[in-house]
């Protein structure tokens with residue numbers, strides 16, 4: 001069984017194809033990075049993998065369950081999603097209520113945007129603290145989420161997503177708006193997760209090759225609603241493939257396991 005499996009998948013809205021003829025398999029313990037220009041279809045792909053939407057055609061299976069034949073809410077309990085689009089809905093309430101970072105992580109246990117205190121025992125409270133510590137933000141436990149920096153919030157969000165002990169963690173542009181140290185802290189935290197949780201599968205959407213963690217095992221390049229290339233990261237993230245994907249000559253370097261891209265000068 002695959003964690004995520006797409007066969008001949010298309011997603012269409014009136015007059016527009018958001019995904020076209022996509023085949024994809026994610027296995028347990030894989031760490032995928034998905035790259036592509038704006039509008040390529042990356043977020044649409046994640047919305048299928050996170051059981052948020054159905055395909056217009058083809059088959060999507062997540063954790064062995066075919067979308068369309070399963071209770072999506074039940075399935076979503078096993079999927080950790082950190083997406084910019086969720087932020088406004090989930091976090092505004094908690095900010096207004098003055099919730100601490102620890103409380104925000106606890107709400108991941110119930111999958112709610114307000115804390116349900118009767119559902120949290122000592123073991124959940126300790127687990128939330130441990131997750132904050134795993135993400136390198138132990139000292140933030142009692143700090144109001146409202147005052148946490150963007151970089152701290154990004155790591156708290158990952159801790160919250162892990163609170164439900166998901167089989168797969170989906171990260172949609174987790175580095176958006178982070179400065180360099182905050183970006184590097186989050187990359188280090190994601191790399192640590194790959195070491196400390198070998199069975200956790202991750203899929204990350206990002207715009208920048210520099211943000212791809214060294215622990216990434218597989219990559220997909222998307223363009224115009226289609227998959228341009230997908231497979232082992234070292235085979236996919238080449239100068240030739242990246243140049244085709246972003247539509248200009250790029251040179252790709254690899255250093256200490258990370259990837260870097262720059263434009264080829266004429």
Ligand SMILES: Nc1ncnc2c1ncn2[C@@H]1O[C@H](COP(=O)(O)OP(=O)(O)OP(=O)(O)O)[C@@H](O)[C@H]1O
Nearest residue numbers: 013016017018036037038039040041042043044045
């Ligand atoms: N409901 C919709 N109706 C019409 N067009 C849509 C709809 N949802 C998405 N799109 C369009 O489909 C395309 C793919 O969107 P998607 O968000 O998947 O791209 P993306 O690769 O994540 O882009 P970005 O890097 O800019 O976030 C975009 O051009 C977007 O405007």
